[in-house]
Amino acid sequence: MENTTSTKMIYEGKTINLRVDDVELTNGNMSKREIVEHPGAVAILAITAQNDVFFVRQFRKPIEKELLEIPAGKLDEKEDPAACAVRELGEEVGMKPGTLRQIAFYYSSPGFASEKLYIYLATDLEPVDVAKPEDEILEPLKIPFNEALAMARQGRIEDGKTLIALLLAADLMEA
Amino acid sequence: MENTTSTKMIYEGKTINLRVDDVELTNGNMSKREIVEHPGAVAILAITAQNDVFFVRQFRKPIEKELLEIPAGKLDEKEDPAACAVRELGEEVGMKPGTLRQIAFYYSSPGFASEKLYIYLATDLEPVDVAKPEDEILEPLKIPFNEALAMARQGRIEDGKTLIALLLAADLMEA
Numbered sequence: 001m002e003n004t005t006s007t008k009m010i011y012e013g014k015t016i017n018l019r020v021d022d023v024e025l026t027n028g029n030m031s032k033r034e035i036v037e038h039p040g041a042v043a044i045l046a047i048t049a050q051n052d053v054f055f056v057r058q059f060r061k062p063i064e065k066e067l068l069e070i071p072a073g074k075l076d077e078k079e080d081p082a083a084c085a086v087r088e089l090g091e092e093v094g095m096k097p098g099t100l101r102q103i104a105f106y107y108s109s110p111g112f113a114s115e116k117l118y119i120y121l122a123t124d125l126e127p128v129d130v131a132k133p134e135d136e137i138l139e140p141l142k143i144p145f146n147e148a149l150a151m152a153r154q155g156r157i158e159d160g161k162t163l164i165a166l167l168l169a170a171d172l173m174e175a
Numbered sequence: 176m177e178n179t180t181s182t183k184m185i186y187e188g189k190t191i192n193l194r195v196d197d198v199e200l201t202n203g204n205m206s207k208r209e210i211v212e213h214p215g216a217v218a219i220l221a222i223t224a225q226n227d228v229f230f231v232r233q234f235r236k237p238i239e240k241e242l243l244e245i246p247a248g249k250l251d252e253k254e255d256p257a258a259c260a261v262r263e264l265g266e267e268v269g270m271k272p273g274t275l276r277q278i279a280f281y282y283s284s285p286g287f288a289s290e291k292l293y294i295y296l297a298t299d300l301e302p303v304d305v306a307k308p309e310d311e312i313l314e315p316l317k318i319p320f321n322e323a324l325a326m327a328r329q330g331r332i333e334d335g336k337t338l339i340a341l342l343l344a345a346d347l348m349e350a
Contacts, residue, residue: 167342
């Protein structure tokens with residue numbers, strides 16, 4: 001436990017807020033915690049009947065480079081994570097899942113951010129026509145599951161949620 | 176690519192900075208990017224000769240709960256990631272690795288943060304006496320590797336870096 005003795009909101013933004021808390025530790029020491037408030041997000045490992053996985057290539061401004069990721073997106077206010085997964089899969093790769101199963105829940109950076117991630121396995125996919133958000137530029141593509149898994153194991157996937165989704169799905173598919 | 180048309184530093188802190196960039200997308204649209212600048216971090220999967228893994232239980236203020244994690248820590252300025260791993264393993268669980276191997280490099284939250292993570296597998300461990308930082312309160316513990324891996328696969332590990340480390344190490348140890 002860390003008791004908050006004072007809290008200060010530094011910035012309230014579109015996606016994240018930043019606040020700084022003064023805290024008292026259990027040993028009596030005082031410290032400062034810089035905290036990014038994030039609404040949470042979902043990521044979707046969508047696998048076709050031919051065992052291909054949908055990916056998107058997307059430029060990520062914080063790291064100034066393009067990453068290969070599975071479809072993902074932030075939760076809207078009070079949005080159900082499964083509903084968010086269906087929405088994002090439609091927007092990003094134009095697919096609708098017949099079957100959706102949560103395979104992971106985790107915190108991406110618990111040292112400085114509140115972001116929680118829900119990962120879903122989506123199968124029985126059908127095409128769906130959904131408008132894309134205007135401020136996201138994505139290049140969708142498909143990669144055979146075994147090839148994507150080999151990339152994850154060989155260090156060629158640099159996105160955390162995509163790594164976790166592929167490695168967990170490998171266990172499920174081999175089980 | 177996203178061309179930055181203006182950038183504004185909102186906050187410069189102890190661990191993170193926050194800036195907001197106005198960007199021009201490749202389709203000509205304008206957008207805003209809220210970016211958390213982070214120095215990067217390391218995490219260490221340290222396995223004993225008896226196949227036990229070192230963990231720490233640590234209260235994480237951003238999520239207001241305790242997490243079970245492998246030892247980890249932020250890079251000091253210009254610090255070599257492998258040197259940081261040795262330092263953090265000493266500080267957090269009092270061990271020094273005879274063998275250290277990088278098994279992953281990834282971005283934890285590339286949508287809003289620059290944080291990169293280096294994960295190491297540490298073996299041939301020997302006790303070392305190192306002072307602990309005063310603002311971290313950790314409870315170190317050991318869990319057999321197979322039990323920890325089962326926890327990861329069953330959704331009982333909620334820390335991203337710990338999930339990735341355990342799932343990747345499972346592949347290495349089974350290979």
